[in-house]
Amino acid sequence: MANAPVQTDTPVIAFIGGGNMARSLIGGMIARGADPGCVRVAEPVEALRGALAADFGVRCFATAAEAVDGAAVWLLAVKPQVMRTVCNELAPVAQATRPVAISVAAGITSTQLSDWLGGAVPVVRAMPNTPALLGAGITGLFANAQVDAVQKAQAGELVEAVGPVVWIDDEAQMDAVTAVSGSGPAYVFLLAEAMQAAGVRQGLPEATARQLASHTLLGAARMLTELDEPADVLRRKVTSPNGTTQAAIETFEAGGLRELVDRAIAAATRRGRELSAAND
Numbered sequence: 001m002a003n004a005p006v007q008t009d010t011p012v013i014a015f016i017g018g019g020n021m022a023r024s025l026i027g028g029m030i031a032r033g034a035d036p037g038c039v040r041v042a043e044p045v046e047a048l049r050g051a052l053a054a055d056f057g058v059r060c061f062a063t064a065a066e067a068v069d070g071a072a073v074w075l076l077a078v079k080p081q082v083m084r085t086v087c088n089e090l091a092p093v094a095q096a097t098r099p100v101a102i103s104v105a106a107g108i109t110s111t112q113l114s115d116w117l118g119g120a121v122p123v124v125r126a127m128p129n130t131p132a133l134l135g136a137g138i139t140g141l142f143a144n145a146q147v148d149a150v151q152k153a154q155a156g157e158l159v160e161a162v163g164p165v166v167w168i169d170d171e172a173q174m175d176a177v178t179a180v181s182g183s184g185p186a187y188v189f190l191l192a193e194a195m196q197a198a199g200v201r202q203g204l205p206e207a208t209a210r211q212l213a214s215h216t217l218l219g220a221a222r223m224l225t226e227l228d229e230p231a232d233v234l235r236r237k238v239t240s241p242n243g244t245t246q247a248a249i250e251t252f253e254a255g256g257l258r259e260l261v262d263r264a265i266a267a268a269t270r271r272g273r274e275l276s277a278a279n280d
């Protein structure tokens, strides 16, 4: 028999860090009906606080201590390099109030986060991506042993507001999740830049090249996610024998595109592990 869904009340969520990733998550949550009154944000940069309050109606504070007041869910969205300092500062409150701490930081392990917050803290690692801003994100999630069913459901619901979620059982896989989908939008933007520039070199006006490249990526991504056909099948349907696509694909293959992507994703995965080791 399937487990009954866990019912959760809307918790107060404290974002620690109000930068790019927090903005994407907050924007996606509010666009999908979350109550701005339940979102508190700690962000030292005044201009970012002002923009978040003006754009989304959330309450912003200069310090983490103010933002976590009354929050059952903490969403840690600072850079990996400052995570330890931020957690150490919040450890007494974490031990007193037992929130669930959700971290989006690349490479920082649940054991590191729990230890820095004083020990035995429920920690969820989440790896979202910036398309969350448009509700088109995807998030990999891992929960440590301290996370109970209600907290797991709260964490899942929070990020499901901005796209599908994938739970990972083996935390070691989070670095590969980060390398594929966390960083992934940047690879697609790089491809878009290259396609636009090449289109211009072949004689297109810049605005035309941009529109053609962007909508091609959008259409191809929709086919990948909405049709039940794998990427290689979809690719073959575009590729007429001895046609234009074949000429381009042969050039990509001869240039080692697959090996290059493999090396790039291996490098990103390795950097995740390095971030973790640098913080031990």
Ligand SMILES: NC(=O)C1=CN([C@@H]2O[C@H](COP(=O)(O)OP(=O)(O)OC[C@H]3O[C@@H](n4cnc5c(N)ncnc54)[C@H](O)[C@@H]3O)[C@@H](O)[C@H]2O)C=CC1
Residues within 6 Å of the ligand: 016, 017, 018, 019, 020, 021, 022, 042, 043, 044, 045, 048, 063, 064, 077, 078, 079, 080, 082, 086, 104, 105, 106, 127, 128, 129, 130, 182, 183
């Ligand atoms: N940008 C992306 O596409 C993704 C980022 N991430 C993760 O999200 C985290 C944040 O990355 P971004 O948003 O890109 O960086 P960011 O630099 O835009 O945002 C971090 C924010 O934290 C603030 N901050 C610094 N010290 C603070 C403190 N003591 N208390 C509260 N706020 C403080 C900074 O002023 C800054 O606005 C990183 O750990 C990164 O690994 C995860 C997935 C995707």
Ligand SMILES: O=C(O)[C@@H]1CCC=N1
Residues within 6 Å of the ligand: 106, 178, 182, 183
């Ligand atoms: O580049 C980074 O380290 C972060 C994590 C995934 C996307 N941005």
